[in-house]
Amino acid sequence: MKTRGKLIDFAIDVFLFCFSILMILPLVFLVSNAFKTPQEMLAWPPRLIPSDPTLENFRSVLTDTPLPLWIFNSVAFSTLSMVAIVMTSAIAGYVLAKFPFRSLNIIFILILATAIVPFEVYMIPLYFQAQALGVLNSLWGLLLGYLVMSFGIFLVRQNVMHSIPDELLEAARIDGAGEFWIFWKIVLPLLRGALGALAVLAFFQAWTSFAWPMIVTTTRDSYTIEVGLALFQTGFTVDLGRLSAASAAVLVPSITLFVILRRNFVQGVASTGMKE
Amino acid sequence: MLQQKRWRFAILAILPTLAIFAWVRMYPIVETLRLSLHEWNILSKNKPFIGLANFRELFHDQLFLNALTNTSIIAFGVVILTVPTAMVIAGLIHHRTHSRFSGFYETSVFIPHVVSLVPAAMAWKWIFDAKLGPLNALLEFFGIPAQAWLFDPVLSVICIIVLCSWQALGYAVLIYLVGFKNLPVSLFEAAKLDGASGVQRFWHVSVPMLKPITLYVSVVTLISGFNVYAQAFVLASDSQGAPGRQVRVLVLDMLENSFRNYRVGYAASEAVVLLSIVLVLTLIQFGLLREKGRK
Numbered sequence: 001m002k003t004r005g006k007l008i009d010f011a012i013d014v015f016l017f018c019f020s021i022l023m024i025l026p027l028v029f030l031v032s033n034a035f036k037t038p039q040e041m042l043a044w045p046p047r048l049i050p051s052d053p054t055l056e057n058f059r060s061v062l063t064d065t066p067l068p069l070w071i072f073n074s075v076a077f078s079t080l081s082m083v084a085i086v087m088t089s090a091i092a093g094y095v096l097a098k099f100p101f102r103s104l105n106i107i108f109i110l111i112l113a114t115a116i117v118p119f120e121v122y123m124i125p126l127y128f129q130a131q132a133l134g135v136l137n138s139l140w141g142l143l144l145g146y147l148v149m150s151f152g153i154f155l156v157r158q159n160v161m162h163s164i165p166d167e168l169l170e171a172a173r174i175d176g177a178g179e180f181w182i183f184w185k186i187v188l189p190l191l192r193g194a195l196g197a198l199a200v201l202a203f204f205q206a207w208t209s210f211a212w213p214m215i216v217t218t219t220r221d222s223y224t225i226e227v228g229l230a231l232f233q234t235g236f237t238v239d240l241g242r243l244s245a246a247s248a249a250v251l252v253p254s255i256t257l258f259v260i261l262r263r264n265f266v267q268g269v270a271s272t273g274m275k276e
Numbered sequence: 277m278l279q280q281k282r283w284r285f286a287i288l289a290i291l292p293t294l295a296i297f298a299w300v301r302m303y304p305i306v307e308t309l310r311l312s313l314h315e316w317n318i319l320s321k322n323k324p325f326i327g328l329a330n331f332r333e334l335f336h337d338q339l340f341l342n343a344l345t346n347t348s349i350i351a352f353g354v355v356i357l358t359v360p361t362a363m364v365i366a367g368l369i370h371h372r373t374h375s376r377f378s379g380f381y382e383t384s385v386f387i388p389h390v391v392s393l394v395p396a397a398m399a400w401k402w403i404f405d406a407k408l409g410p411l412n413a414l415l416e417f418f419g420i421p422a423q424a425w426l427f428d429p430v431l432s433v434i435c436i437i438v439l440c441s442w443q444a445l446g447y448a449v450l451i452y453l454v455g456f457k458n459l460p461v462s463l464f465e466a467a468k469l470d471g472a473s474g475v476q477r478f479w480h481v482s483v484p485m486l487k488p489i490t491l492y493v494s495v496v497t498l499i500s501g502f503n504v505y506a507q508a509f510v511l512a513s514d515s516q517g518a519p520g521r522q523v524r525v526l527v528l529d530m531l532e533n534s535f536r537n538y539r540v541g542y543a544a545s546e547a548v549v550l551l552s553i554v555l556v557l558t559l560i561q562f563g564l565l566r567e568k569g570r571k
Contacts, residue, residue: 008474012368013375019365020377020384023442027391029410030399044413092293099286107294114301116558120503120527121547124534125307126300147296179285208392210506211527215535229394230510233401240402247395258390262383265390266450 027251033244034058041241057245067246069221070228074207076139077224081146081206086199088148093156094187098169108157115150120211127215137222145212146205152198155268159194160187197268200261207254225250308551311544318538330545340546343529346433350508350525351501353437355494358444362493363486365445366452367478382453389446397510400439401426404511432512432523439507444500448493455489456482488565495561499554503527526550 029046035053061067096108126145135141164187172182188195213224223231229250233243258265312330316323334340369381388396403411404425412422425431459482467477483490505527512522526546534543 009372009375012372013377016365016368016372016381017377020381023445024384024387026399026403026442027387027396029402030395033402041408044410046410046413088293088296091289095286095290099282101283101286104286104290107290110302111297114297114305116554117301117305117551118499118503118554120505120530121551121554122301122304122308124530124540124543124547125304125311128540129300129304144300147300148293150301153293179282179289183289204390208390210393210509211531214509215531226392226394226506229398230506233394233398233510240398240405240408243398244402247398251391251395255387255391258387259383262386266382266386 027255030244031248031252033241034248036241036244038241057241058249061242061246061249064242065228065232065246066221067225067228067249070223070225071250073139073142073223074225077142077146077213078203078206080139080143082199082203084143084147085149085152085202086195089152089156089198090188090191090195091183092153094160094183094191096153097157097160098164098166111150111153115154119145123212123215126212130216137217137219141216142213142224145216146202146209149198149202149205152202155198156191156194159191164190193267197264200264201268204258204265308544308547311541312548313545314541316539316541318540323541326541330542331549333542334545334549339524340529343524343526344549346508346523347502347504347526349433350436350440350504350523351498353433354440354444354501355497357437357441358448358497359490359494361441362445362448362452363483363490366449366456367482369449370453370456371474382450385449386446388443393443393506394510396443397439397507400435400442401511404435426511427522429522435511436504436507436523439511440501440504444497448497451493452486452489455486459485491561491564495557498557502550502553 028048032046032048032050033041034057035050035055036047037050037052037054037056040047040050040052092111096104123145130136130141130144133140133144135144168186169182172186177185208226209224210226210230213227214230217223217227220228229243229246232246311323313325313327314323315326315330365385369378369385372378372381375381403409406412406422406424406426409425411425416422423431425435463481463485464477467481472480504525508523508525508528527550530543530546530550533539533546
């Protein structure tokens with residue numbers, strides 16, 4: 001009975017192992033293809049490690065496209081969006097959790113209600129707002145769509161309610177602390193974990209955004225990496241070597257970043273599922 | 277007096293966030309609703325009110341109906357493929373929590389969910405490629421004729437479903453894992469004492485207990501399926517290389533009406549249709565959850 005159970009566990013491990021490998025195999029091949037010559041791309045079965053690795057694909061991508069600029073745009077956009085979302089969520093989430101006024105409840109319901117509406121629904125009017133501000137084709141235009149995050153406010157609010165006792169705040173007030181001082185010196189440090197998770201979530205949300213950058217940026221120099229790559233591929237539909245090179249240049253750093261920040265990320269995503 | 281001071285702080289503190297919120301969320305949402313009832317050609321100054329005429333036109337618009345069908349097929353296809361798979365995989369990973377590889381399993385299943393869409397889609401473009409792709413090579417190896425995966429109207433929809441499911445799976449598995457961790461252990465032990473096998477425990481205890489999670493994951497996956505855009509844009513170029521034209525999806529149709537045909541009001545009415553679909557799905561979810569709570 002014991003040995004049979006062990007055998008089954010072993011079989012499950014083998015299955016999960018193969019499944020996990022299959023999940024990441026497309027990405028592994030993408031990186032490998034980036035180093036292949038056009039002849040080798042045709043080889044069957046596809047080789048995991050190119051027999052004749054070449055940097056030609058990378059060189060030609062770099063001469064044909066402003067890839068470093070696109071990466072810079074994406075990094076700057078994602079970082080600014082992350083900062084804006086963490087700041088607005090921290091203060092709003094705290095106020096909504098600890099100040100029981102009826103007017104604030106109404107605000108909270110409004111924020112929750114907009115959370116249901118997908119971004120794609122209202123991005124066209126938002127585009128005209130960006131146009132009116134004259135920020136199309138710029139970092140600020142990109143940022144306009146990603147300044148706040150309903151879920152972020154919700155996440156901070158839940159965290160404050162669960163992890164910061166009212167007594168702590170009352171004690172500080174009795175000692176004569178000002179409201180702002182309390183937020184800055186007591187609340188923020190206690191929220192470090194939640195805000196870390198939110199920061200990672202916000203960064204990746206902007207980093208992987210597609211539809212909004214697609215309509216806001218129309219000049220080659222203002223593209224984010226996603227838009228740049230998507231439009232680059234339409235020009236060279238068949239040249240998979242160069243497409244792979246450009247994609248790999250983006251994937252490898254972002255996957256590395258993810259693996260490093262995995263704990264934060266998983267915590268953030270998992271808490272989205274627990275709100276019910 | 278003290279109460280008033282605190283109220284003043286609360287309002288001042290939330291005001292900046294609220295202002296941004298009103299400006300980049302609430303206003304454009306209301307504007308979408310308003311524009312959907314107007315005819316607005318970008319080039320003209322006036323926007324006459326035309327009531328529901330946009331919506332009436334939508335339901336005779338072949339391109340829109342085509343987009344709506346494709347999008348629905350993709351959204352439901354992704355759910356059907358993702359949710360059962362995610363449940364089984366999460367169950368197995370949970371069963372092997374103490375295995376030294378469990379971190380590896382979780383990470384590799386989740387990675388496709390976090391990589392940016394376009395580079396990941398490139399990998400699949402290669403897999404599905406008619407001439408270079410390993411999929412056709414594999415098929416030929418087994419004597420099955422090669423297919424033009426990305427140029428056939430039916431096959432390209434399947435390709436998009438596969439790509440979307442590959443990406444959605446990690447999220448679903450993660451949520452299920454949280455669900456499995458919260459299940460009461462005593463129940464499984466009781467089932468074990470009654471002689472239920474692992475498969476029976478999964479089917480008769482886990483599956484019913486996880487119903488709220490299944491509901492949540494299904495609705496979230498469906499909603500993101502209805503917003504599919506980048507995947508279709510990259511995978512489904514038509515024979516002239518125009519991106520996304522092969523498999524028309526709602527968001528693409530909406531953007532084309534707005535920025536190519538300059539019919540913003542009409543595009544807004546499409547957005548309202550998309551919003552209604554999402555709202556109905558969300559309401560169904562809440563309804564079912566509440567019903568369960570009452571029992």
